[in-house]
Amino acid sequence: MNLTLKIWRQKNKNDKGRLETYQVSNISPDSSFLEMLDVLNEQLINEGKEPVAFDHDCREGICGMCSLYINGEAHGPDRGVTTCQLHMRKFKDGDTIYIEPWRSAAFPVIKDLVVDRSAFDRIMAAGGFVSVNTSGNTQDANNIPIPKDDADKAFDAATCIGCGACVATCKNGSAMLFVSAKVSQFALLPQGKVEATRRVHNMVKQMDEEGFGNCSNTGACEVECPKGISLENIARMNREYLKASIISEDEE
Amino acid sequence: MALTGLFLVVFLLEHLYGNLLLLKPDGGAAFNEYSHNMTSNVFIRIVEILLFLGILAHVVNALRLTIENKKARPVKYAVNKPAANSSWFSRNMGLTGSIILVFIVIHLSDYFFEYRVEGLDGDETIYGEVIESFKNLWYVIIYIVAFIFLGFHLNHAIQSAFQTLGINHPKYNPIIKKTGAALAFIITIGFTFIPLYIYFTMH
Structure with a gap:
């Protein structure tokens, strides 16, 4: 496959940045999108130019590192996959492909296509955990009975890899899907219920402070x-938040 | 947005009931009496104040959220395909809402202001005023366009309000969505049928 790539290049967070055009040829339709970018980078290095910076790690769709807004869609045109799992056969020979970083005030561009997603880490630090004493006497989690449905839903929510595609694609740049998945994975389990009211309050507060937009469904x-990750999680977070606002005994 | 929005939907249904009285073939007696009750009943007067506050809160909140949301994405995408994952009307509630707001201002200045602030002249009735204005084709067109936008606004709004309030259940979601769409449809058809009927039968 021969392709024309329009890629966002930006030296650092202070640089204005611009789209630049590159040509790649003989790309296998069976290669992944990131492998195609590897080919481009090798080409650029051989020409003595600066390679394109992009995030990636596991390349099997579970780490949440890869991002990229490809032809106007987060993680490209395929559904249910990350960019590393996107195959070049989803494109046609001769296509022009636009590749841009996630656009969000809360995700500043570090370089080229790499954005700083530590806003998500700060939201997690605000409440996305269960406080457990690791004294050596921690009881086995399986000792606590959990209804199968709740366990399944908590697990579904916990499959969120924190890639930020929800923020990138949302017209409002809202992080509600991410935060709600993280709230849900704890709120559904007995271990997480203890801190449920405080957690949802603190995580939502941090989300707002980071400058994410609002959910308009x-x-x-x-x-x-x-x-x-389902919108059901956002509704659950809204319920948790409402409940926390009405019945919380915290004085703050 | 959800609470004020749902309150405004209840008002729309009540307003639709009042307007349907226009179709009663009694020379406007029922409609005139209804309109008179609306201005004299103390309970209604209190609700009226709440209604204006509701509209104001809905608009102010919408402005605040829109500004915040614009700030959340200072640099736009060069290429974006929002149609791949959401409907046009769900993304343009601010635009459809603004059209409805402009209509509300026109509507209030025509009826509310004249009836309640200026007062009607001796032999004028509110029924007569309404019939008279719907003989004007432009007025009918503005009215219908506004209600079509309102219909699409409500189609997204009603189910969205339930989601915001945390009411989301696999069993009830289809019912909520269908009821919301049906209400939007009934409100649009009901409000647009009346001016069309008057225009074509009494012109």
Whole structure:
């Protein structure tokens, strides 16, 4: 396959940045999107130019590192996959492909296609955990009975890999799908219920402070999420938040 | 947005009931009496204040959210395909809402202001005023266009309000969505049928 690539190049966070055009040829339709970018980078290095910086790690769709807004869609045109799992056969020979970083005030560009997603880490640090004393006497989790349905839903929510596609695709740049998945994975389990009210309050507060937008229920995030995180989680977080606001005994 | 929105939907249904009285073939007696009750009943007057506050809160909140959301993405995408994952109307609630707001202002200045602030002249009735204005084709067109936008606004809004309030259940979601769409349809058809009927039968 021969392709024309329009890639966002930006030296650092202060640089204005611009789209630049590159040509790649003889790309196998069976290669992944990131492998295609590897070919481009090798080409650039051989020409003595700066390679394109992009995030990647496991390349099997579970780490959440890869991002990229490809031809106007988060993780490209395929559904339920990350960019590393996107195959070049989804494109046609001769196509022009636009590759841009996630666009969000909360995800500043570090370089080229790499954005800083530590806003997500700070939201997790605000409440995305269960406080457990690791004294050596921690009881086996299986000792606590959990209804199968709840365990399944918690597990579904926990499959969120924190890639940020929901924020990138949302017209409002809202992080509600991510935060709601993280709230849900704990709120559904007995271990997480203890801190449920405080958790949802603190995580939502941090989310707002990071500068993410508001949810207007367009449902775009659910469609673009590589892990199929459901809007049901956002409703659950809204319930948890409402409950926390009304019945919380915390004085703050 | 959800709470004020749902409150405004209840008002729309009540308003639709009042307007349907226009179709009663009694020379406007029922409609005139209804309109008179609307201005004299103390309970209704209190609700009226709440209604204006509801509209105001809905608009102010919408503005605040829109500004925040614009700030959340300072650099736009060069290429974006939002149609791949969401409907046009779900993404343009601010635009459809603004059209409806402009209509509300026109509507209030025509009826509410004249009836309640200026007062009607001796032999004028509110029924007569309404019939008179719907003989004007332009007025009918503005009215219908506004209600078509309102219909699409409500189609997204009603189910969205339930989601915001955390009411989302695999069993009830289809019912909520269908009821929301049906309400949007009934409100649009009901409000647009009346001016069309008046225009074509009394012109």
